[in-house]
Amino acid sequence: xxxxxxxxxxxxxxxxxxxxxxxxxxxxxxxxxxxxxxxxxxxxxxxxxxxxxxxxxxxxxxxxxxxxxxxxxxxxxxxxxxxxxxxxxxxxxxxxxxxxxxxxxxxxxxxxxxxxxxxxxxxxxxxxxxxxxxxxxxxxxxxxxxxxxxxxxxxxxxxxxxxxxxxxxxxxxxxxxxxxxxxxxxxxxxxxxxxxxxxxxxxxxxxxxxxxxxxxxxxxxxxxxxxxxxxxxxxxxxxxxxxxxxxxxxxxxxxxxxxxxxxxxxxxxxxxxxxxxxxxxxxxxxxxxxxxxxxxxxxxxxxxxxxxxxxxxxxxxxxxxxxxxxxxxx
Amino acid sequence: xxxxxxxxxxxxxxxxxxxxxxxxxxxxxxxxxxxxxxxxxxxxxxxxxxxxxxxxxxxxxxxxxxxxxxxxxxxxxxxxxxxxxxxxxxxxxxxxxxxxxxxxxxxxxxxxxxxxxxxxxxxxxxxxxxxxxxxxxxxxxxxxxxxxxxxxxxxxxxxxxxxxxxxxxxxxxxxxxxxxxxxxxxxxxxxxxxxxxxxxxxxxxxxxxxxxxxxxxxxxxxxxxxxxxxxxxxxxxxxxxxxxxxxxxxxxxxxxxxxxxxxxxxxxxxxxxxxxxxxxxxxxxxxxxxxxxxxxxxxxxxxxxxxxxxxxxxxxxxxxxxxxxxxxxx
DNA sequence: CTGAAAGCGCTTACAG
DNA sequence: CTGAAAGCGCTTACAG
Numbered sequence: 001x002x003x004x005x006x007x008x009x010x011x012x013x014x015x016x017x018x019x020x021x022x023x024x025x026x027x028x029x030x031x032x033x034x035x036x037x038x039x040x041x042x043x044x045x046x047x048x049x050x051x052x053x054x055x056x057x058x059x060x061x062x063x064x065x066x067x068x069x070x071x072x073x074x075x076x077x078x079x080x081x082x083x084x085x086x087x088x089x090x091x092x093x094x095x096x097x098x099x100x101x102x103x104x105x106x107x108x109x110x111x112x113x114x115x116x117x118x119x120x121x122x123x124x125x126x127x128x129x130x131x132x133x134x135x136x137x138x139x140x141x142x143x144x145x146x147x148x149x150x151x152x153x154x155x156x157x158x159x160x161x162x163x164x165x166x167x168x169x170x171x172x173x174x175x176x177x178x179x180x181x182x183x184x185x186x187x188x189x190x191x192x193x194x195x196x197x198x199x200x201x202x203x204x205x206x207x208x209x210x211x212x213x214x215x216x217x218x219x220x221x222x223x224x225x226x227x228x229x230x231x232x233x234x235x236x237x238x239x240x241x242x243x244x245x246x247x248x249x250x251x252x253x254x255x256x257x258x259x260x261x262x263x264x265x266x267x268x269x270x271x272x273x274x275x276x277x278x279x280x281x282x283x284x285x286x287x288x289x290x291x292x293x294x295x296x297x298x299x300x301x302x303x304x305x306x307x308x309x310x311x312x313x314x315x316x317x318x319x320x321x322x323x324x325x326x327x328x329x330x
Numbered sequence: 331x332x333x334x335x336x337x338x339x340x341x342x343x344x345x346x347x348x349x350x351x352x353x354x355x356x357x358x359x360x361x362x363x364x365x366x367x368x369x370x371x372x373x374x375x376x377x378x379x380x381x382x383x384x385x386x387x388x389x390x391x392x393x394x395x396x397x398x399x400x401x402x403x404x405x406x407x408x409x410x411x412x413x414x415x416x417x418x419x420x421x422x423x424x425x426x427x428x429x430x431x432x433x434x435x436x437x438x439x440x441x442x443x444x445x446x447x448x449x450x451x452x453x454x455x456x457x458x459x460x461x462x463x464x465x466x467x468x469x470x471x472x473x474x475x476x477x478x479x480x481x482x483x484x485x486x487x488x489x490x491x492x493x494x495x496x497x498x499x500x501x502x503x504x505x506x507x508x509x510x511x512x513x514x515x516x517x518x519x520x521x522x523x524x525x526x527x528x529x530x531x532x533x534x535x536x537x538x539x540x541x542x543x544x545x546x547x548x549x550x551x552x553x554x555x556x557x558x559x560x561x562x563x564x565x566x567x568x569x570x571x572x573x574x575x576x577x578x579x580x581x582x583x584x585x586x587x588x589x590x591x592x593x594x595x596x597x598x599x600x601x602x603x604x605x606x607x608x609x610x611x612x613x614x615x616x617x618x619x620x621x622x623x624x625x626x627x628x629x630x631x632x633x634x635x636x637x638x639x640x641x642x643x644x645x646x647x648x649x650x651x652x653x654x655x656x657x658x659x660x
Numbered sequence: 661c662t663g664a665a666a667g668c669g670c671t672t673a674c675a676g
Numbered sequence: 677c678t679g680a681a682a683g684c685g686c687t688t689a690c691a692g
Contacts, residue, residue, distance in 0.1 A: 001442075001466060003685055014663045019687055026688095029661060049443040050389065051685035053380045054668045061423075068409075075405040079398075082426050086433070091440060093391075094424045096412050103416070110421060112331075113379040136331060217606065246606060253608060276547065276576060278583060278608050333669055344679045349671055356672095359677060381669035384684045 002043050010043070011035040022047055053115050062299055063111035063119040064094045065104065070216050071243055072271040073288070074122055077142070080292030081120060088300055090117065097123060105131050112137060118299030138302035140295045145188040145311070152309040153298040155291050159189045162284040162316040163196025166238045166266040169282070169318055171204055173264055174327035175236030178206060179227055181213040181220075181248075183240050190240075193268075197238060213240045220247025228255070235263055242267035242274045245281050249323065265323040279322035287314045332373050340373070341365040352377055383445050392629055393441035393449040394424045395434065400546050401573055402601040403618070404452055407472070410622030411450060418630055420447065427453060435461050442467060448629030468632035470625045475518040475641070482639040483628040485621050489519045492614040492646040493526025496568045496596040499612070499648055501534055503594055504657030505566030508536060509557055511543040511550075511578075513570050520570075523598075527568060543570045550577025558585070565593055566654075572597035572604045575611050579653065595653040609652035617644045 004022075008015040013032050020026045021036040028036075039045070053059040062085055066074045082092045093116065097104035104123065108131055111119055118138040121128075132139060132152065140153045163180075170178050180197040183190025194210070201208050209231050213223035220240065224247060227234065239245035245267030252259055259265060259279060267274055270285035291314055298310075334352075338345045343362050350356045351366045358366075369375070383389040392415055396404045412422045423446065427434035434453065438461055441449055448468040451458075462469060462482065470483045493510075500508050510527040513520025524540070531538050539561050543553035550570065554577060557564065569575035575597030582589055589595060589609060597604055600615035621644055628640075 001685095004687095005685075015685090016663060016687080017661090020662085023687080027661060032662090046439055046443045048384075048445070048685050049440070050380055050383045050445045051668090052687075054378075054384050054670085054685080055687050057668075059380065069405060072402075072405075075399060075402075078424075079426070082424070086425075092424060094408075094412070094422060095416075096409070109376055110379070113376045115378070115380045250606070250608070273603065276580070278580070331669095334671095335669075345669090346671080346679060347677090350678085353671080357677060362678090378669050381684085382671075384669080384686085385671050387684075 001048070002045050004045075004047065007036065007039050007043060007045050011039045057115055058117050058303075059115040060089060061091050061093050061111075061114060061116045062296065063107070063114075063116045064092050065107050065111075065119065065121050065123060066094065066096050067099045067123055068096060071241070072273055073241065073269045073286075076271055077122070077288045077292045080289045081296055084293040084296040088296065090296065090300070099123075101128060104128055108132075108135070117303060120295045120299070138299050140298050142291060142295055143189055151302070153295075153302070154309070154311045155294055155298070155314065156189065156312075157286040157291070157314045157316050159192035159316075160196040162268060162286075163193035163238065164200055165316065165318045166268070166284055167197050167200040169266060169320070169324060170236035170238065170264055171200065171206070172326070173236070173260075173324050175264055176206070177209065177231065177233045178236040178238065179209040179211060179231050179234050180238045181223055181227070181240045181244060182210040183213065183215060193238075209234070213244060215240050215244065217243050217247045220244035221251060224248045224251040228257075237263060237265050239265055239267050242269045242271045242281055242283055245274070245283065245323070246277055249277075249279070249281075260323050260325050264325070266318075267323075270319055274319075275321065282321045282324040283319055284316050285319050286316060290314055331378070332375050334375075334377065337366065337369050337373060337375050341369040387445055388447050388633075389445040390419060391421050391423050391441075391444060391446045392626065393437070393444075393446045394422050395437050395441075395449065395451050395453060396424065396426050397429045397453055398426060401571070402603055403571070403599045403616075406601055407452070407618045407622045410619045411626055414623040414626040418626065420626065420630070429453075431458060434458055438462075438465065447633060450625045450629070468629050470628050472621060472625055473519055481632070483625075483632070484639070484641045485624055485628070485644065486519065486642075487616040487621070487644045487646050489522035489646075490526040492598060492616075493523035493568065494530055495646065495648045496598070496614055497527050497530040499596060499650070499654060500566035500568065500594055501530065501536070502656070503566070503590075503654050505594055506536070507539065507561065507563045508566040508568065509539040509541060509561050509564050510568045511553060511557070511570045511574060512540040513543065513545060523568075539564070543574060545570050545574065547573050547577045550574035551581060554578045554581040567593060567595050569595055569597050572599045572601045572611055572613055575604075575613065575653070576607055579607075579609070579611075590653050590655050594655070596648075597653075600649055604649075605651065612651045612654040613649055614646050615649050616646060620644055 004015045004018050008018045020028050021033050085092050095107040120140045122142045138151050142155045145154050182194050211223050211227040239248050245265050267281045267283035270283045274281040274283050334345045334348050338348045350358050415422050425437040450470045452472045468481050472485045475484050512524050541553050541557045569578050575595050597611045597613035600613045604611040604613050
């Protein structure tokens with residue numbers, strides 16, 4: 001690989017001048033500039049980013065740590081994050097933590113030691129709080145809220161409202177026995193959604209019926225089996241998310257329970273698969289694109305302004321499809 | 331951020347010694363070693379990878395360039411690639427080319443200038459051939475074959491056999507009018523599968539019926555509409571891939587055409603969604619895990635042995651599910 | 661406008 | 677076994 005030194009020699013100028021031409025950091029004699037540009041063109045010279053990073057203490061890399069690839073929500077949001085980063089001349093380095101705190105810490109350390117400019121965290125682990133405390137670069141957490149902040153920005157959709165919308169929708173459709181699939185209580189998303197469900201039930205004087213469930217397909221299968229045993233009268237289900245909603249449907253269909261005639265289902269997220277699945281899933285849409293782009297821009301803003309951590313809540317909306325319908329006479 | 335120099339000072343040794351302790355590159359007096367380790371522990375020192383990369387001319391990063399996030403095949407294989415890389419102490423930097431040659435070239439250049447140790451390419455663009463010609467790092471191409479090789483390794487599944495298995499299976503199920511959804515002919519995968527289909531048709535004296543189709547959902551919808559007009563007698567479809575198979579099903583279901591009773595469908599890839607969809611999709615399985623891990627190891631081997639480009643074909647198999655069945659009396 | 665110098669934080673011959 | 681020195685390829689005060 002050719003270096004800036006050789007380009008300088010070929011163009012008959014100093015390395016400093018070549019650097020100035022490349023970066024436009026100072027005026028350079030037109031004549032020399034042309035010569036340099038010509039040599040760069042001819043030699044196909046690419047400045048070594050590693051050397052540049054070492055000096056600048058910035059790599060133009062934003063790290064993205066994901067828990068796994070099981071949930072399309074994660075993979076779909078990547079697209080927007082990557083696109084926004086590309087527009088802003090940043091690169092995305094993705095790693096997976098497998099919900100393993102050790103691996104998560106390793107990934108964090110790796111990104112720091114690579115001079116990453118920031119980290120976007122979509123994580124299920126709450127036990128990285130301490131790791132995050134004195135991290136030297138800005139961190140954006142999507143969809144989880146931790147109880148302190150410094151260089152931390154938190155983005156999440158309005159989970160409370162989402163659960164309310166879902167539950168109210170089932171009520172409007174004519175459901176009387178609505179079961180809430182309650183996510184792990186260590187997640188703020190699950191706590192807020194649970195509260196949304198409870199509040200609607202109380203307002204409407206409905207029985208509160210819940211079943212514990214994680215955010216993945218397998219857990220959805222298991223929880224649905226339990227749900228049907230515990231609440232055979234169920235006629236509406238607020239699922240943990242779309243993947244779980246699909247699992248719920250699979251179990252119901254397998255048992256010959258008609259959806260939506262006998263039991264209605266509302267998911268959460270609006271992953272693209274929700275509208276492709278048969279039946280198409282009624283769900284609560286999270287504004288993934290907005291959230292993804294905001295995550296990238298928070299990090300860039302942080303670098304510019306050194307603003308302190310903030311918290312953003314994104315609006316959600318109900319999208320009705322084929323797993324719910326308005327019953328006759330309601 | 332603390333540097334190796336300060337660690338050295340605190341431990342009362344030279345930076346060289348600290349480096350030797352960290353990397354285990356030479357024997358160090360036990361006493362000193364302990365002191366260094368203690369200081370590292372206390373200061374939470376992390377060696378700067380950028381500086382290390384600059385010297386080593388290797389960043390332990392493998393770049394992964396994907397065309398888009400539309401096809402779960404791409405996102406599912408990421409998991410295996412990342413996992414294998416993690417085991418081997420490499421990191422994966424992911425970027426998307428949007429099937430845009432300009433962006434693809436930029437990503438390639440970026441990875442080179444970052445001292446990436448190799449690149450894994452899952453691309454739809456054939457027009458990067460030239461870019462690849464004098465690339466200074468090893469490249470692994472998954473699922474496309476180009477017509478030359480040097481530092482290039484090519485991995486692909488046995489597309490020919492896959493298409494044969496799919497077509498033969500439909501014949502065995504009792505289909506008489508089998509339509510092949512023919513992928514873009516610039517892709518070797520599409521050419522090979524087309525040949526597999528043709529060969530079975532000829533052997534079985536079946537009419538050859540094809541319709542052009544890309545590898546994404548929207549294209550699947552459009553092509554299916556055309557297919558039904560052109561071949562109303564169709565009773566079996568070899569779809570471009572699982573996503574397209576799902577699109578085919580959607581259109582058929584919408585028109586009230588029963589699957590598999592009236593028309594049978596076989597997909598390709600065996601993405602995890604194929605077994606979750608209703609009905610579950612009969613498909614040809616690509617060994618994604620093997621391919622993903624091999625891709626990573628090819629790059630590492632290349633660095634070790636400077637082997638020249640090779641080509642690997644992975645075996646496929648048919649997985650029968652609910653979109654095909656053996657008709658009575660066949 | 662421009663070049664020589666110093667330095668970003670590491671690692672590895674080299675000499676002892 | 678160990679330290680001083682040089683260097684990886686850039687960039688930016690500094691002096692002119």
